[in-house]
Amino acid sequence: MKIFKILLISLITILLFAACGKNRNSNQENNIVEKKIVEAKNKIEDKEKNVAKKPEINFYIARENLGESKEEFPLSQIIGEINLDQYEKLFNNASFTDKKVESSKNNVGDVIISSNDRKIKFAKKAKNNIFENEEIGKSDSKIIESKVSLRDKAFSYLLSNKLREIDNPKFPDELGAYSTYFVKDFFEDGKLILLSNVYNQNYFFKDGIFEQESGYRRPMEFQYVLNKDNNFSxxxxxxxxxxxxxxxxxxxxxxxxxxxxxxxxxxANKEEYNELMDDLFYLAQKRGLDNFSHKLKDIPGYENDVVYIEKGPRLLEGNIEIAKKKDYEEAKKTVGKDSWPHCEGILYNKRTGIAVKTFIDYFE
Incomplete structure (x- = not known):
């Protein structure tokens, strides 16, 4: 009987400890779940904050008054996109000075870009080869100096993005890059007319190297009309x-x-291809591609036994042609014999680290 009591007490003790342990484990699990919920909530809040921080970039142009306001030259938004990457690139080589001037009145054709509370009016013409753009304040403006027309660059970005909407890719993995050279803008019969030269190339990506599939280069006329909100669409x-x-x-x-x-x-101008590669770099990042930008000595398949060609009749500044030494020497032997001596290689862009398949037909 005494042994039975001892066994019973032991069993009750074990059950009590088990219950306590279960409660402790349950509490721990609850704490972990609560912690995860808090973490998830914080992540959502952080994401919402980041979205809120993302600037809204708008593009405006001053036009003739149609009798809808007291302004002599009211501003109308040009409906379209300039992304944050392009907005930052606009001012890459600009100088933000402390020079202050009285804010100028709007005239027909003045272009203003706004990002949240920041408004910048682009200079139409250069003075002594410098464009004096205005960062508009409440009473005066600060001067942003640039050696190139920020106005033209902004229009170029706007039109490149519009073409990306118009030119639907033939294949889902195709990347369409654009280099747009803005030429002129004017108003005609209430429409906003934008003239531009457009260079487009479409690429596929495989094993760290891009391959050109198709493309075009041609002038274009873009027409925008006033909508019911008096903005240009x-x-x-x-x-x-x-x-x-x-x-x-x-x-x-x-x-x-x-x-x-x-x-x-x-x-084509010397910067056109480099700008095309800038756009391709941006698209590759946006698509989430891996291993698309390389150091010169680390290009897949072209790490060793290669020939670097840095001068040639068609080679644009900032780029290098690269061929495998064996292929290059074999093709070189056919000069004067074949109608088109050439070998396969790549065109490497120094600024972006992008390598594109090409044919090399210049031999030293």
Whole structure:
């Protein structure tokens, strides 16, 4: 009987300890769950804060008054996108000075970009090769100096992004990069007309290297019309005609202005390809691609036994052609024998670290 009592007491003790342990474990589990809920809530709040911090970037142009306000030249928003990356690039090489001037009145064609409470009016023309842009304050403005037209760059970004909407990619993994050279803007019959040269290349990405699939280079006319809110929304884009009507159709775009026509007809400039690579770099980041930017000596498949070509008749500044030494030497032997001596290689862009497949047909 005594042994039975001892066993009973032991059993009760074990059960009590188990119950206490279970409660402790339950409390710990509850604490962990509560902690995770708090962490998740904090993450959501942080995300909401970050979204709230993201600046709203808007683009405005001053136009003739249509009798809707007391302003002589009211501002209308140009509906479109300039992303944060482009906004920051706008001012990369600009100088933010302490020079203060009286804020200028708006005139037809003045362009203002706003980011939250910050408003900047772009200079139309340069003074002594310097563009004096205004950061508008309550009573006066601070001068932002630039060697290039920030106004033209902003229009270029706006139109590149619009084309990304218009030119639907043929394949889901295709990346369409744009380099847009802005030429001129003017008002016509209540419409806002924007003229530009557009360079487009579409790429596929595989094993660390891009391959060009298709593209075009041509002048374009973009037309924007006033909507019910008196803002300019995109209406249509006009392309030049093919064949013998190409030049006459571009002349029509230029409204028979020779200087504008010459700008629309001019060939590629040295920065055009570099800007295209900047855009491709941005798209690759946005897409979440890995291993798309390399150091010169670390390009997949081109780490050793290669030839670097830094000068050539068509090689643009800031780029290097790279070929495998064996392929290069074999192709070089066919010079004077084959109609097109060439070998496969890559074009490496120094600024972005991007490598694009190409054919090399210049041999020293």
């Amino acid at each position: 995109f209406d249509r884009v006009i392309y030049p005609q093919d064949g013998s009507m190409y030049a006459p159709s571009v002349k029509k775009m230029a409204r028979d202005d020779k200087k504008t026509f010459d700008y629309l007809m001019q060939g």
